[in-house]
Amino acid sequence: MKFIVNSAYLLKQLSNINGVITTNPVVPILENFLFELEKGGLTVTASDLQTSMITELQVESKEKGSIAVPARILLDTLKNLPEQPVTFSIDESTYSVEIISDNGRYKLSGENATDFPKVPSVSNDFTAEISTEVLARAVNNTIFATSNDELRPAMTGVYVNLGEKNTTFVATDGHRLVRYRRTDVKSENGNSIIIPRKALNLLKATLPSENTEVSLNFNMSNAYFKFGNIKMICRLIDERFPDYDNVIPTVNNIKMTIERSDLLGALKRISIYANKTTHQVRLKITGSELQISAEDLDFSNEANERLSCEHEGEDIEIGFNAKFLIEMLTNMDSDKIKLTMSAPNKAGVILPAEKDASEDILMLVMPVMLNQYV
Template identity: 40%
Template sequence: MRFTLSSTALSSKLIALSRVINSKNSLPILSDFVFEVEGNTLKLTASDSENMIKTSVELNESDEDGSFAIGNHDLLEAVKGFSEQPLTFEVDRSSNLAKIVYQNGQFSLSIESADEFPQALQVGEGASTITIGSDLLGDCINRSIFATAQGELRPVMNGLYFDLTPECLSIVATDSQRLVRNKVFAVSSDVPASFILPKKPATLLKNMLGKDVSEVTIRFDERNAEITFDDCIIICRLIEGRYPNYNAVIPLNNPNHLTVDRVALLSALRRVQPFASSSNLVRFHIENSVLQLDAEDYDFSKTATERMACDYNGLPMSIGFNGSSFIDMLSNFECQDIVIQLADPSRSGVLVPSEQPEGQDVLMLLMPMLLNE
């Protein structure tokens, strides 16, 4: 079997596929890329057994159809260093070798039978479907994924929750201390449906989705999801279980509203937070039109205080927040001004942009920390 294709086209596809491959695999063949030639199209596949990515690239020429598996590391290291040029694969399945010929040389790698590669997970015929813009989905994932949990105690929190209702699609992440909820009003369904997307395929999507107007189609059932965009398909196993009632923890009315420049607050927190103790506690004191940030670590005799102007319409208040978590939240907004909605020092604070993105409702929530007065 012999075929020729662009080196840069192959390299970009293999780099994207390599992100799904684990450094250690239960099956040795999961360290391979699968190459499948059909006519003038090369189909490429990589998997870690629970997540699979499929993509394709056009061939300049090919003499026959066929398939094989080839180790990812050596091939990727070789082809990603090439400038744009044609690469010719000469595959001899009788000797299990693939010779790759380029302008100034060649190299050979061993191959395996593609028949040993695990089959893709299947999504049932009665699957639900979501269609959403690539840029919109990418924004929601970027904005939310930091708030997913990492522990084994409640695995349902280790992914993003997609909640499809007659009103909208909500994309939610929480680790019980912080929560992000994105409402997308352009996507809805008369028949409610939901699923929990694990963090790894969500991260793959975040890295692969483009900032364009193309669409992403997500088909899902109770166990698996198939996500199609551009010339790629991600097939993954979903997290099974019941997601927490996230709406129940969002306050309906926090009467004290603090409006402040997001970038200025983010910069101030980054200066103050390193002076906090191991708990990362930063004290927010708001009175009149002044926000004061305080951090202290008496074990190492260090403290920090910074004041900044704000717009505040509530009673004087001191409330403690995890400085690192607050920085994460501010970093994942894109607005100029942020509105912090507060009730009292024992209740969660809600962060919303001063102007919501078009067609969306974005909200972040952070539980307070106990202050030692």
Template identity: 40%
Template sequence: MKFVISSSALLSLLQTTGKVISNKNTLPILDYFLLELKDGELKVTASDLETTLVGTIKVESVEKEGLIAAPAKLMLDSLKEFSEQPLTIEANESTWEIKVSWKSGSLALPGTSGLSYPAIPELNEEKKEFTFEVETLQNGVGKTIFATADDELRPVMNGIYINMDAEGFTFVATDAHKLVKYTDESQTGGVTASFILPKKPANLLRAVLPKEDEPIRVAFDAKNVMFRLKSHMLICRLIEGNYPNYNAVIPAANPNKVIVDRVELLNAIKRVAVCSNQATNLIKLDIASSVINLTAQDLDFSVSANESLPCNYDGEAITIGFKSTFLVEILSNIETPSVLVELADSTRAGVFKPVYDDKQTSTTLMLLMPMMINA
């Protein structure tokens, strides 16, 4: 194998695909990139057995095609030190040595045979196929991923639940404390189906989607899902199991409604939370007429803080407690200047919604369970 390629283009491709590689691989070959040169294209594959990411790039000139596994860490560490310049990469298929040459020098890395690299999973004939608009997938993953859990006992909550039907797409994530539901009615997949996408491939998608401008083709069966992008292909094992009935925990009637400046509320929570109990991070909200009063205290260290904010409130006076770190996460993941908070009472979940100036084809609902306030 011998070809010429731009150093920065190769580094960018390896950095993206390299995010799949785990620190604790069960097979030594998984610490390598699989490089395959064919038809003027370099295909780079990285895998952790659960998730596989394949990236492709056009190369400038090909002298000889081939297949080799290259050590991931050594490749990345060496390429980071190059300014933009053409590199000649040559692999000896008898000694498996990889030689990288440039204008003023060269380096040699120990490769290995790529024949033992795990094969990409094949989808069965009963697979379902549809397309995602880039914006739909980007928003769906981006707005929900922070609410996924890390729960070994309930693995279904460690991913994003994606549902398709005639009404559109729904993305849901929850960790039992907070829940996010994002619905997009601007497109339908043409199929009625659902699957649970694990957190790691969801994060990989979020990293590569900003560079995409064409619809993403998706195919999945009972075990795996495949996303085909312009220059990448992501295949991952799905989380098996039934997702909890999330609609059952969303309060239907919330008579108390608050509209408040999101950034002002977010900053006030951050200031007051400095004095909250380090174990609970409890912050208390007293809401009445047109004022939200935020209070936090830590009796162990005799510290306390409070701040008042103007708001637009419709409802009876209410006092409710939330974990400040969760409040910050939720408010940071809403993009509108104002936020609508719907409350029933101090024991039921608060519902947070962005306030839009115009009609939207997508809706975001975020739910946060309250904390008990000690009298």
């Protein structure tokens, strides 16, 4: 089989799906792209068994056939070729692949396409339409709070609850929790799924910058995303997600409103002086003043800063993990944020001071117990 394609165009399409391929896959054939050619259309699949990504592109050919092509060597070749039409000549009996460019020939050995695992099909049990802009915001606002603990698989993904009135995205690692809700994304036949972190990272990296619709179909085992000429099928996490609603405090009488950028800047500076194991920073709110401090007794390092804030309720002194606060504030885009608390040993809740009409975001962070009050 033979086809002609622009080298830069092919490189762009392969780069979109290459992130799926792992360095040491379970099955060696997964180090390859699956090329399937039919009447001027080339379908390329990359997979790691859990997640598969497929892209479709137009090429010059009247033939049909399929072959598995080594991904790394092909990508490295295309990256180093100037933009030009290249011809792929494939011998399906020996699985040899020859790439012919203006000034050279490159020969590599492919593998039998029939050995490549079949991509699972997804029946349209549940469907939803979501714009790339909303999906990207939902992923960005939640993915950083997922857990790395493989012993608690449910927490290694993002929980998505599609409802008739809204759609809720939740991520937690036990120390912090993010709940992101959209009232402009609804599904009549609502249901909930847990999407693995890797699949969402791949999705985030591949979503186009221009705002288009993404169609989401899923059943109890797989989710199927389609946008532009790219499809992604991922295996869902079949676990029960923690009952997150019970963790979110309903009564927090202490409220502090502050400029997000001021607080974020101060935390970044103060955290340099915090203990490298606990990353603990101390927030002391008295009247309309916030004092942030940190110390590392092992190295006699300490730092503190004062910021002005709006404050309701009692004075409080509470400890938090600076890394968690910095990540949360970085992922919020509100100019001002509101931190609500009830006691030094209870969770703090971060909310944007100004709300978008169709967006509701809540970030919860557990405190780090202070050893002593100074």
